[in-house]
Amino acid sequence: MKFSIVIHGAPWSANAALSALRFTEAALECGHEIVRLFFYQDGASNGSSLCVPPQDEIDIPGQWQALIKKHEIDAVVCAASALKRGILDKAEADRYEKNAHSLLTGFSVSGLGQLIDACGQSDRVVSFVI
């Protein structure tokens, strides 16, 4: 089955991100296809390259990044959500004259249209909100 996953929660402020990560891993292990990960609202923070979790705590952005790389998953961070939370790729950091960029390699920034597109391509769209 083709799944798309929508992540609404920031890595450590809600269970949504970790639940979504585990669901995505399980879906892949069961042989399903992930059409797209879409990080919306606070979920955009999952794409931050600047998170430094304590060593005895899970590194959720790092685990997303590894999963995305291993399975070549299309991972999109909502542009409007990301910009206001300081999640910028190099091009946007340059465009807005910011002194750093902060998007993890493997993620891309795009618009809400990519969520609608993912819905059209997927058998199921699963949202992780809380």
Next chain:
Amino acid sequence: MPSSFQTHASQSYLIIARSSPYVSQQARAALDIALTAAAFEQTVSIVFMDAGLMQLLKGQQADAADMKNIGKIITALKLYEVNRILVHQESVDKHNLDPAEFVEAVEVVTGDEIKGLIAAADQVMVF
């Protein structure tokens, strides 16, 4: 990079708006999805229930909260061809509201009717 937008058969979306307008970004997020889906020529219905009904009240002073006026965004939904704007009967009754006083004309539907809409929609998103 994500693939560019591909053409698909139009899907039906049911957006369920349950959050009050100015305590979080949820109301805005729901409306953004509704408007985007409609812009991509999907069939979109939005149902307001529970505290989400407060999004429909006239006279919202969003400036006081330094936020965008949710009521004004709602009045743009039909312009962008969000096909149906619905409110949950039981929530209207609970809050003792009059749908004639909302910022936009709405259809009043019961909880049972919403169950049917959820079952019939291709995509259901709750905010």
